[in-house]
Amino acid sequence: MVYQLPADLPIALKVSNLSLYYGNKQILDNITLNIPKNRVTALIGPSGCGKSALLRCFNRMNDLIDRVRTTGSVMLEGLEVNKSSTDVIGLRRRIGMVFQKSNPFPMTILENVVYGLKIAGIKDRALLREACEQCLRAAALWDEVKDRLEANALSLSGGQMQRLCIARAIAINPEVLLLDEPCSALDPIATARIEKLIHDLRERYTVVVVTHNMQQASRVADYTAFLLDGGLVEFNETETLFTMPDQTRTEDYITGRFG
Ligand SMILES: Nc1ncnc2c1ncn2[C@@H]1O[C@H](COP(=O)(O)OP(=O)(O)OP(=O)(O)O)[C@@H](O)[C@H]1O
Numbered sequence: 503m504v505y506q507l508p509a510d511l512p513i514a515l516k517v518s519n520l521s522l523y524y525g526n527k528q529i530l531d532n533i534t535l536n537i538p539k540n541r542v543t544a545l546i547g548p549s550g551c552g553k554s555a556l557l558r559c560f561n562r563m564n565d566l567i568d569r570v571r572t573t574g575s576v577m578l579e580g581l582e583v584n585k586s587s588t589d590v591i592g593l594r595r596r597i598g599m600v601f602q603k604s605n606p607f608p609m610t611i612l613e614n615v616v617y618g619l620k621i622a623g624i625k626d627r628a629l630l631r632e633a634c635e636q637c638l639r640a641a642a643l644w645d646e647v648k649d650r651l652e653a654n655a656l657s658l659s660g661g662q663m664q665r666l667c668i669a670r671a672i673a674i675n676p677e678v679l680l681l682d683e684p685c686s687a688l689d690p691i692a693t694a695r696i697e698k699l700i701h702d703l704r705e706r707y708t709v710v711v712v713t714h715n716m717q718q719a720s721r722v723a724d725y726t727a728f729l730l731d732g733g734l735v736e737f738n739e740t741e742t743l744f745t746m747p748d749q750t751r752t753e754d755y756i757t758g759r760f761g
Contacts (some may be wrong), residue, residue, distance in 0.1 A: 503746075505738045507538050507725075514539040514678055515560055519574035522555055522732075529555045529575055531732040532574070537678075537725075542700055542709040544723035547715060550756070552732040553712040557680050559583070560710065561597040562590050578678070598671035602683040604663035606655035606670075611638075611647050613665055613727065614655045618674035633673060640706075641669035642699045661692025672707070679703060681711040685718065687732065697722050716756060720744050726760035728752045 507513065516536035522530035530552050537543050545553040557660040558564045559576055562583060578585040583593060595618075606614050613620075615637050616630040624630060634651065638644040647658070655666055664684055671679060671717045679701065685693040700722045703709055715721050719726050720740055727737040728751075736743060736752045754760050 504534075505736075506550050509516045511541075513537065514538040514579065516735065517556075517559075518577075518579040520556075520576060521573045522552075522559060522564065523569075523571045525569040529732055530559070533729075534695055534735045534738055535727055535734055536594075537708060537710055538706055539708050539726040540706075542704050542711060543720050543725045543727065544719035545710065545712045545727050545729060546714070546719050546755075547729035547735075548760070549714065553729055554682050555732075556708060556729065557599075557682055557712050560678065560680055561586070561594050561599055563599065565590065573682075585592075595723065596676055597678040597680060598674065598676035599680040600664070600667045600682070600684050602686050603686075604660065604667045604709050606658070606663050608654065608656055610652050611655050611658070611666060612651040615669050615673050617670060621753060622674065634669075637669040638666075640672055640703070641665045642695060642702075643669060647689050651709050659692070661695060663694060664688060664692070668696075668703075672703075673743045678708045678710065681709065683712050683714065685713075685715070693718075716744070728755060730755070 516534040518534055520533040547553055563572045572584050612634050615634040625712045687695050723740045726740040726743045728735045736749045
């Protein structure tokens with residue numbers, strides 16, 4: 503049985519019959535999935551099942567891989583993501599991304615946060631500072647760095663760097679935030695902070711998070727998609743997927759019988 507989102511829940515990303523190939527190798531197999539707006543959706547599944555590959559389809563990051571080919575479609579509110587005429591830079595402004603390993607630029611905290619705004623042509627220093635404060639507050643980092651905005655971002659702790667990358671991603675006001683295993687390099691305290699942040703971010707953004715940690719998915723996500731061997735096995739409200747899975751393969755995975 504295919505789960506249908508409630509009819510009154512707007513859809514941020516509509517994925518239809520999406521397949522992805524790297525050269526001759528098929529990575530994703532005919533995925534159909536609606537990602538709800540202003541909710542957190544987790545992508546879970548064993549290593550190599552295609553979680554990151556699917557995430558990267560949403561903002562065309564797979565374009566960077568040699569001999570990549572996709573079929574099917576991903577729609578971002580009326581925009582066909584995979585169309586060759588789609589403005590990829592504009593797309594990535596609407597769909598921001600944070601990676602497993604935080605990647606702050608070797609510049610000040612302030613410059614990191616406002617980097618995208620400066621590229622967009624904003625020069626007014628007061629405006630940039632105000633935006634910086636707003637984003638750092640939204641990323642739950644302001645109180646820890648407000649007295650050292652001119653310090654090099656590389657002097658921050660791992661968890662702070664990851665929150666800085668989230669602040670930088672939201673500075674350009676995306677509609678969707680893609681988080682690719684954002685806590686995998688962090689200790690439990692930093693992880694708990696980011697998880698709370700992810701939960702709070704859904705008020706303003708649609709969040710899609712890849713995680714191999716099922717407890718994390720159950721803590722932060724409203725909806726969860728379980729992938730296996732490049733296919734979508736099951737998508738449902740997180741609580742239902744973890745307590746009453748529809749598919750035996752989901753049950754086997756969440757109870758640790760494989761993967
Ligand atoms: N650049 C690449 N070129 C060729 N194959 C790749 C490339 N990147 C990933 N793959 C393959 O694509 C498949 C899906 O990889 P992906 O990284 O999406 O998995 P994942 O579910 O996110 O795994 P993990 O949890 O280990 O990060 C794997 O078989 C992987 O080997």
